[in-house]
């Protein structure tokens with residue numbers, strides 16, 4: 001089950017030693033003086049034993065039907081013991097328990113770093129990047145301490161780069177496809193289409209991209225454009241413009257992916273140090 005535990009339980013019981021004075025020396029590993037397990041608190045060991053022996057211990061009830069706070073405590077205790085002694089069952093159960101609690105992303109990232117749960121990093125970083133705003137004051141001083149300067153710097157750099165890309169995109173309406181590639185269909189006044197497109201972009205799209213509280217994801221803009229009724233623009237030209245837009249590749253996704261990779265590198269470096 002666990003190589004470290006197998007080794008611990010493989011140690012033979014201590015043989016009582018008699019000192020020069022004829023009295024027994026109080027060595028560890030006897031019933032009267034058990035070995036002290038370093039790195040584990042009694043509460044952590046209690047939760048581990050309750051999980052492992054389930055109905056045989058009174059604390060099992062708490063493990064079966066705990067409150068959310070207690071569930072988090074149990075999950076963290078199990079993860080602590082599971083990681084310390086490399087017990088797959090405890091780690092797996094702890095992860096399942098904590099994932100089910102839908103903890104805030106900051107807490108998830110904190111646990112991911114502490115216990116090297118790399119599969120939690122991506123989702124947490126994706127949730128945290130949009131929250132990086134000094135204006136909103138999303139992170140209090142306690143949050144800043146929990147995240148640490150390296151992670152904060154990665155998150156804010158990604159957020160700033162994404163914001164810059166969005167501002168550049170929003171500021172100027174994308175050009176309509178050039179004449180030589182566009183079949184204009186029934187369009188007899190393409191200049192009118194271009195004016196209508198620019199107005200519609202500024203009034204109905206740019207504002208959504210730049211919205212301070214709830215900006216529209218760039219990947220959703222194609223569908224939003226498609227649903228617009230743009231007066232003064234023919235349907236054919238509208239469709240062509242939307243098709244051109246949806247063929248765009250945005251930096252946003254690769255910026256998020258770089259931030260995820262950066263946080264992962266940092267977490268792995270923390271494990272090595």
Ligand SMILES: [Zn+2]
Pocket residue numbers: 184187188189190191193194233234237
């Ligand atoms: Zn046109």
